[in-house]
Amino acid sequence: MQVLGLYGTPILLVFNVLSWFAAKNFLWLGKDMPNSAHGAFFAISAVLAAASFFQFIVEFSDEFWDWEDEGKSVASLRLDLELAEERRILEARRLTPSAVERQASYKERTPAEVERLRKESRYYRRVHLWMQWLLFFSSAGVSAITAWYDPPQPGKGALIFLGFTITVITAAVGYFKPRERAFNLQQTADNIEQHVNAIDLGIAPYVQADAANLELFATNVENMRVEQRKREQQLDQPHQGQQEVV
Structure with missing residues (x-):
């Protein structure tokens, strides 16, 4: 910033x-x-x-700041991150936990995944709202300028700009579908959170032993994430392609 x-x-x-x-x-x-x-x-x-x-x-x-940028390049930081990731992978291979421990760790990481999905959902929702408001104001501006300037000069340039804006926004909404993306992300986040609460409370379908519950939980969450990716792929396809995928 x-x-x-x-x-x-x-x-x-x-x-x-x-x-x-x-x-x-x-x-x-x-x-x-x-x-x-x-x-x-x-x-x-x-x-x-x-x-x-x-x-x-x-x-x-210098009077306003008590810190100074280290001046380290982004490439150097990226290299340090890759080396740290390699060390983490090697350490994980050396101390590979059991399947139950990995499933328990997966469960602990699930809330972060829910927050990520909701964050993306809010982003697409804001994009959709901004597009819609800009479309509303542009449409209203076209009518207002047309009624105000008769003959159209000097409002012809504004009419051309507003018409171009309406065309671009309409095409972008139809192509990127931010409202549908926001809805799908929010739905997936709510479903995953429901399973997190269910396993924490020990209610159906997680009423078995801990190991069996963790295995079932990981399976259900992965299935929901796969379904979310499929819905995203369908939104990226043309209309005809979506029908064939369905």
């Missing part, structure tokens, strides 16, 4: 200034630009300029 703010804020400042000139030359060509529009662009530029100035001061002043 620090790097994003450091480089993104000046870019937004330049984009806002360019938008200011573009609005004056395209939307109000040959006319006086309203003072409210000038004031809005100026206020946004002032805020972005102040934020950029403050961030550069903070970034390059």
